[in-house]
Amino acid sequence: MFQRVLICTDFSDGLHRLTHFVSSLALAGMKQIVFLHAVPLWEKGIIPRADTEKIEQAQTRLTETVGESPTDVEVKIEVQSGKPVEIILKVAQTYQSQLIILGSQSRSLLTEKLVGGTMADLSHKTTIPLLVLRPQLISTYTSEELTLRCQHLFRSLLLPYNDTQAANYLVQQVKQLAQQQSDRYLQQCKLCWVLEDTGRREVPKKILPQQAGQTLSQIKADLEKVNLQVETEVREGHCVTQILEAATMADISAIAVSSGTIGKLQEWLVSSFASELLRCSWYPVLFFPPQRG
Template identity: 35%
Template sequence: MFKNLLIATDRQDGLQRFGKCLADLHSGGIERIAFVHSVAWQDDSIGIPEDITPEIQAQQAELQELLSDIPAGLEVKALVQVSKPVDLILKGIQQYGSDLLITGMDTHNLLTEKLFGSTTIGLLPKLKIPVMVVRPQLIAAFTLEELRLRSRHLFRCILVPFDFEEPRQKLLDDLSRRLSDSAPSQPQCENITVLYVIDPSARRNQGCDVQVLKRKAEADLAQAIEGLARHAQAVQLRTLVRVGSPLKEILATAADEDMTAIATASPNVGSFWEWSVRSLTGDILRRSWHPVLFFPRGALAK
């Protein structure tokens, strides 16, 4: 699925610890990894600007020290510059030809995000590749042994919340293409669970028999995943229908079914329209403790 990672870290989120897991990432099919870190600097226009070259060199050296144990066959780079985080991440993606960005984001709500900002959410509309969003608290809590195990299985079991809308249909098509291109001898993904949640409180479902809705959803899901089943024959593929609040059931299923990541897509997350049209995908990104493999509009347009 993915071979060329860009890991964006502010050195406070713990993502630099992936530098101690290079052999494990490589064993999971990764061939190239770049770490990027932007150094914050503001010119207050008072006096002579301070030369921060020594600070950049020191942080570059510290990052390189983490990347000292590089296995054969894996290419590793580190980029430290004075820049806005979003600009440096986009530069790194272009410079290294990355096919997946890994970044951290704290749990929060939409209002807090609009008031105080979020580098990750602000980045999403500009991305043309998928991004895996992880919780810094989770990475910090892992022992090195646990993080190495997770590094080997980043994409092992993926939960795909599905609602038959176009962005999620395109997501299945994209997964089909990526899995068909994967090497059968070194599969990154072993299990995909496609989940549909029936919300009894939704207007379209009020007054309907839940069992009838479940049977119809199961039949529609079986048809929706036909393309994925053809191209991902080495992957254990299954469908699941649950009843309840969509966000609650999605997060519960990820835990109950032992998923390593939740994959989803939306054109609205991080855009102006999210203020007026609530996004379930946005809620997943902001509240899930499982890593979220998000496909922005630009990544699905290929």
């Protein structure tokens, strides 16, 4: 799966707790883990400068909490001063990270439009997958629960599907991960196609449930070739509501999505499925940014 991972924490998101669970993360296939904290620039003077005192404090805080790591796992700590997104991109490039883990507070669309967000900025500046964890959830796990969560971060994925370019790209990314993994870290996935219910009889559905089911069966057969256990389901109703319900009943580790609009101008005009899911989901969301080119 993902061997080189960058974990970003601002100490309010609960992700700094993961320093205690390096051994468990290793069981999810990680070989290199970089813990990153971005310190805002000191701006009380005329020229902004690095806040050396807070950098030292954060460095000490992370260093002291990293436990004894397995010999085959490289653990690095990076504390830098500046704009978070710029620092994340730079550090990810330095270590050739394959996955970026970060927290995301639950926000309204209006709040996100006004203040932006690290996730939104990163989503259209990098092609590295992002695993977004809800801070309130990570913070309330017991150590025993978090141990299991870290071991099985990617074991079972829910893939929302609707035959769009983004959905097909998502399926290909998951297939590629399954092909490349050295062990069965990703074991199963569930494909779920939600047919939007307009509530108006005079408006016929563009895709019938039988057609959606047939398409999902073809994708299932393709994914089973890379040693994945695959289930399919067709639902009707509001997309986000139905996907979250499917996640609850399917016992999944994370919801995987892709989108080409998060963080872009389109988001100011209409909320995409992926962005709405990120705001509403308590489940981890594995986001695949679209390829640039």
